[in-house]
Amino acid sequence: MTAAKIRTDARIDLHTHSLRSDGRGTPAQVMREASETGLDIVALTDHDTTAGWVEAAAEAERLGLGFVPGIEVTTRVQRNVTHKFTVHMLAYLPDPNSPELAQMLADSVESRHRRLQEITERLAEDYDINWDHVQEVLADGKVGGRPAIADAMIARGILETREPFFKIVTQGTKYYVPNRGVPETVDAVRAIRAAGGVPVLAHPMARGAGPRPGDPMPRAHFVELIEAGLAGFETGHRDVAPHVTEWLEQLAFEFDLLTTGSSDYHGTGKQNRLGEHTTSVSSFERILDQANSPNVPLLLPGAVLAG
Numbered sequence: 001m002t003a004a005k006i007r008t009d010a011r012i013d014l015h016t017h018s019l020r021s022d023g024r025g026t027p028a029q030v031m032r033e034a035s036e037t038g039l040d041i042v043a044l045t046d047h048d049t050t051a052g053w054v055e056a057a058a059e060a061e062r063l064g065l066g067f068v069p070g071i072e073v074t075t076r077v078q079r080n081v082t083h084k085f086t087v088h089m090l091a092y093l094p095d096p097n098s099p100e101l102a103q104m105l106a107d108s109v110e111s112r113h114r115r116l117q118e119i120t121e122r123l124a125e126d127y128d129i130n131w132d133h134v135q136e137v138l139a140d141g142k143v144g145g146r147p148a149i150a151d152a153m154i155a156r157g158i159l160e161t162r163e164p165f166f167k168i169v170t171q172g173t174k175y176y177v178p179n180r181g182v183p184e185t186v187d188a189v190r191a192i193r194a195a196g197g198v199p200v201l202a203h204p205m206a207r208g209a210g211p212r213p214g215d216p217m218p219r220a221h222f223v224e225l226i227e228a229g230l231a232g233f234e235t236g237h238r239d240v241a242p243h244v245t246e247w248l249e250q251l252a253f254e255f256d257l258l259t260t261g262s263s264d265y266h267g268t269g270k271q272n273r274l275g276e277h278t279t280s281v282s283s284f285e286r287i288l289d290q291a292n293s294p295n296v297p298l299l300l301p302g303a304v305l306a307g
Contacts, residue, residue, distance in 0.1 A: 008306065012284050014045070048112065071090070115177050204234065206240050
């Protein structure tokens, strides 16, 4: 993709969600809120789907907002590890028609729904909730995630907000089910690159899941991802600890990778706010330079371009 020169003071947020996955607003609403917040360029990165791209691009164009199509791909590290774990991979500007990536996303969505159904069945032993209630939440075609069950429980009057749900259904509880049917992380990186996209690791080792200060870092795992084609790390994120950010930035410097900052915005119900972390213009230009698919609705209006 021809690299564009972006205005040096442009405010860029490369991680947001709409109700096409687990966000609360429509894709158009996310674009309007981004514009009102003073952002210049925003990416829509719903989980395992491109369903919101067209709507978001149309509204961004109306607003004069830069729009970047993306996906947050759910993956799982399963090979050569003692403990399997989920990793989210941001894919920027991939070809949505890539057969390998499309099949990977379809398999992930199917796995998500199987997982939600099993979680719901376990919850039904103790709460007035069943799969039909969850399907009502998913009826508009959104990709299922645990927030869909939380929203169904809210609709049933069992919960008032989403937050308590993630304490009820968390690792170590009888209700928790891991997401087993998603792609291996290394395979996802390769598929994103094959689709002309740019893979960036979302909120690495976030939410306390990473090593504590002074503990060894998982260098071998990250080097494997880098060798597979990983472009960089989302280091500017409210859930990434300062010592993790520092280590990742050193690793990025060593391997000449890019780093990003983003809000991971979901709308009402989560504290994340649009633009609370932003991506540098230089990192964004590197993403544009690496992307090579012509079949994406990238939108860079004149207002965000240099000169």
